[in-house]
Amino acid sequence: MLDLLQQIPTAFLFFAAAGIIVFLPHGIMRNIFMLGTPIVAGIQVWTMGMGEFATVPFFGFDLELMRIDKLSRVFVLVFCLAAFLGNIFAWHLRDRVQQVAGLAYAGSAIGAVLAGDMITLFFYWEGTAIASVFLIWARGTEGSFYTGMRYLIVQIASGVVLIAGVALFYVDTGSIAFENMELGSLATWLIFLSFGIKCAFPLLHNWLQDSYPAATVTGTVILSTFTTKLAVYALARGFAGTELLIYIGTIMAVFPIFFAEIENDLRRVLAYSLNNQVGFMVVGVGIGTEMALNGTVSHAVAHILYKSLLFMSVGAVMYRTGTSKASELGGLYRTMPKTAIFCLVGALAISGFPLFSGFVTKSLTLSAVSEGQYTYIWLALVFASAGVLSHSGIKIPFFTFFAHDSGKRPAEAPKHMLWAMGITALLSIIIGLFPNLLYALLPYDVDYKPYTMEHVANQLQLLFFALLAFAVIYRAGLHPPEVRAVNLDTDVTYRKILPSVLAYVAFFVAALFRAVTQYLNAFVARMITRLHHSHGPDGSRAASWPAGAMVMSIAALLGLALFVIFFS
């Protein structure tokens, strides 16, 4: 049985399950596939061992569909785990589109991670784009349709840039193998840009904050796991040790915290926060040492869990109240206490409190930065760590479940959501308590002790004094209030400015076109009138024409025809 299973590329398991559930009725049978597929896939990858499997010839190329090594394995395992947890959360779902899209999306992301060559990578890369957009469209509103369109354009563009880069790379090197590359040629820059779009590099980031809040309650949980972490994996595989990434990652870690602080839609706050977390991972890839890459990978694992947990808790609130806006929420702990506690666990984990997963993973990256003696980068990242506390650690739980009482008294989240959140919270704590369980899965051997007196004391000082700053500011009434508003980000360029510039340009071009055609029409009309006036039947020139003018002109025409026929 296991042997047979191992013949099938992991991604195809998901596609097959997605194909089957189309024909299954609602309910338990479909849910068995939703939960069973990630488990089976996880077991398959875990038992297969390292190596390259499933090589397929394709137009003269050998495509490697299954490259399992320590780097890809840990990503596949956590993707399977996240898909499993996300599907528990979505147990109530009766929407075939979302379920099929969810499986196809997870399958594509896993296929991309296991791709040993860049053509396979491209196919799955586009697969994630196409499958995931349905999680946004499934909301079924006009706004989600337009948002999905914007998302799809960006994601497909990333794939197009990727295949252009791969084609050039093949011309340059004669290889399509997906290995570590050096930035330099146009080909590698294009591939880098493509990864950067999916990774939400600064200025390329807005698709993330635009689209994730637009997806369905369950869709956002699934979305938050795959796309950006696939890009982090691709960067770790393709561009580890690229110094530029250190600076890009640092900007990514810092700038979103300001936006997150004043954003009203809590799912968008989490999207900014996701951006900031991925920044830490990108810095790790940029440093590229074994410790730094371990930091990136372990952070990705921990992040997928606690970020899912936070999206689940806000999703559960949305499921019960219909909104995820901070200005409309507050005081919900009274009747949703379990959700509140799970949210707090997620908040503690993402903020990096000792005993939680964020502490044992983020500190690996930070230690790699300090060992590399990147002073300003280190200062910026420590600041960003305090910033994480501000939006994900405080804002999300505080303004949803505590702060001023919104008067809303929603029922506790449904049982399956509580289970999903509970397991995810438990995993975040287990990783925090027993980091070696996670460290054992990392690509390189870990020689790092997170729980030294120094690490713990430093982190506690940073976090508690930041909390104190919040408490002082909040009590003084200086904290920016939660108000219904939208904040502009770089997407205003392509959502508002560019269209209005285009509208102006179109207006002028149209006006010019109209003026020129009107002038030409008038010119021709005038010419006809004048000719008719002078040469028409009643014109002055007509009086001097011989009567046989018509006969003569026909004779000339026939002569010309004869001439043409003779010489052709």
Next chain:
Amino acid sequence: MATKHKETPESYPTLGRWMNWVDQPGNDRKIFWALVVVCIAVFALEWTYKKYAYFEYDSVTGFYALYGFVMFAGLIFVATCLRVLIKVREDFYGNKSIDIEEYPEDQIQRRDHNA
């Protein structure tokens, strides 16, 4: 969401009733002073171990505490200023965005806790 029903903390779930402690009058001040005490305690940890400094300033006594406090306050100040620059009405992007939409009712299950 029905909010006008007669309600008392007794109608909350057990856990919610316990957590309701935070909203009892005067307890916010207790929480604040507890936080101050914890801050003093974690600051005191400074003298319990020998610091290994990577850079010149992280060996300064209380560096993390000071950095955390100042940067956090700075962050909120800068974010507040940023809001003045970038805040626009919620319907700025009109029907091309989900910001002014209601979430479709058929996809959620609103329920009041004592309904």
